[in-house]
Amino acid sequence: MKKIIYLIALIVLCGCKGNNKTSEAEETVIEVPSFCADSAYEYVAKQCSFGPRVMNTAAHDSCGNYIANKFESFGAKVYNQYADSKLYDGTPIKMRNIVACINPDANVHILISGHWDSRPWADHDEDENMHHTPIDGANDGASSIGVMLEMARILNDDLKANGDSAMLRQKGLAIDFICWDAEDSGTPEFADNHDMDDSKTWCLGSQYWAGVRHVEGYTARYGINLDMVGSNKTIFYKEGYSMRFAPALVDKVWSTASKLGYTNYFSNETCGYVTDDHVQVNLGGIPCIDIIGADAEGDGFPSTWHTMDDNIDNINKQTLKAIGQTMLTVLWNE
Ligand code: AHN
Ligand code: ZN
Numbered sequence: 001m002k003k004i005i006y007l008i009a010l011i012v013l014c015g016c017k018g019n020n021k022t023s024e025a026e027e028t029v030i031e032v033p034s035f036c037a038d039s040a041y042e043y044v045a046k047q048c049s050f051g052p053r054v055m056n057t058a059a060h061d062s063c064g065n066y067i068a069n070k071f072e073s074f075g076a077k078v079y080n081q082y083a084d085s086k087l088y089d090g091t092p093i094k095m096r097n098i099v100a101c102i103n104p105d106a107n108v109h110i111l112i113s114g115h116w117d118s119r120p121w122a123d124h125d126e127d128e129n130m131h132h133t134p135i136d137g138a139n140d141g142a143s144s145i146g147v148m149l150e151m152a153r154i155l156n157d158d159l160k161a162n163g164d165s166a167m168l169r170q171k172g173l174a175i176d177f178i179c180w181d182a183e184d185s186g187t188p189e190f191a192d193n194h195d196m197d198d199s200k201t202w203c204l205g206s207q208y209w210a211g212v213r214h215v216e217g218y219t220a221r222y223g224i225n226l227d228m229v230g231s232n233k234t235i236f237y238k239e240g241y242s243m244r245f246a247p248a249l250v251d252k253v254w255s256t257a258s259k260l261g262y263t264n265y266f267s268n269e270t271c272g273y274v275t276d277d278h279v280q281v282n283l284g285g286i287p288c289i290d291i292i293g294a295d296a297e298g299d300g301f302p303s304t305w306h307t308m309d310d311n312i313d314n315i316n317k318q319t320l321k322a323i324g325q326t327m328l329t330v331l332w333n334e
Pocket of ligand 1: 140184186202227228274275
């Protein structure tokens with residue numbers, strides 16, 4: 001397997017007088033597996049093939065089963081959190097958070113998350129006739145899960161192939177991949193009351209989880225939430241709540257990306273505060289950042305955001321690679 005060699009420490013100087021060895025070089029080379037963007041892309045396409053993942057639909061239920069089964073096929077212990085909630089207008093919804101844990105018996109847990117639902121309304125589409133039509137959410141939803149599935153595949157391969165020297169066993173780490181439901185349920189732009197403070201209408205799955213964990217007493221060292229990590233022409237700014245709650249983790253991720261050469265994706269500029277699932281994880285007491293795609297050529301979210309164009313045609317493998325390789329490198333250097 002092709003490995004990426006990542007040099008973390010180079011030189012340790014020894015300046016003892018009277019020692020004719022005036023310097024000593026010490027190298028630590030960490031080999032990080034290669035993230036396969038083709039594989040992640042297939043997982044994104046597969047999720048989209050079910051149709052929009054809108055709560056209370058057959059497509060949603062089938063795709064939920066696909067995601068849970070796929071994680072299980074990668075050796076994960078899967079927890080399902082089923083819960084009832086309500087949309088902004090009172091419509092009852094059935095939610096399912098899917099938590100997939102790799103190497104579950106380890107002492108220290110790290111949480112990686114993203115939402116798997118897709119927006120029920122293309123309310124940002126330029127064609128007003130589409131505003132009530134659900135979207136595929138290839139980027140907004142499926143991309144994060146695609147990256148997480150590929151990470152799980154690689155972590156499981158490492159556990160199977162490398163015994164006690166597998167990365168997670170060496171470090172005593174468990175990775176919990178949490179797939180949030182009902183993130184994109186927030187009050188649509190066409191609703192009469194969309195101007196009021198509607199932050200509580202988004203992120204319903206993670207709000208539920210912040211109150212009731214999948215395992216009682218669950219905690220993690222930190223969390224990284226992924227959102228819209230697969231589109232063309234995208235850029236990742238340092239997000240406001242992430243900087244407030246976990247600035248050192250933001251630095252760790254962004255400097256890892258920079259060492260890998262992904263400075264065109266990971267900008268050192270900050271952006272505003274985004275209401276997203278990481279906020280709920282932070283409120284639940286676990287420091288968590290959000291890696292959320294923005295439009296590299298304009299202001300705000302990617303141009304396909306909450307439009308009918310958020311489909312598989314606008315998914316970019318290089319973007320998936322930049323995120324996936326950065327994530328693996330962060331874990332392998334934990
Ligand atoms: C708000 O627009 C309030 N939050 C954006 C979070 C989001 C929506 N991420 C993806 N879709
Ligand atoms: Zn969205």
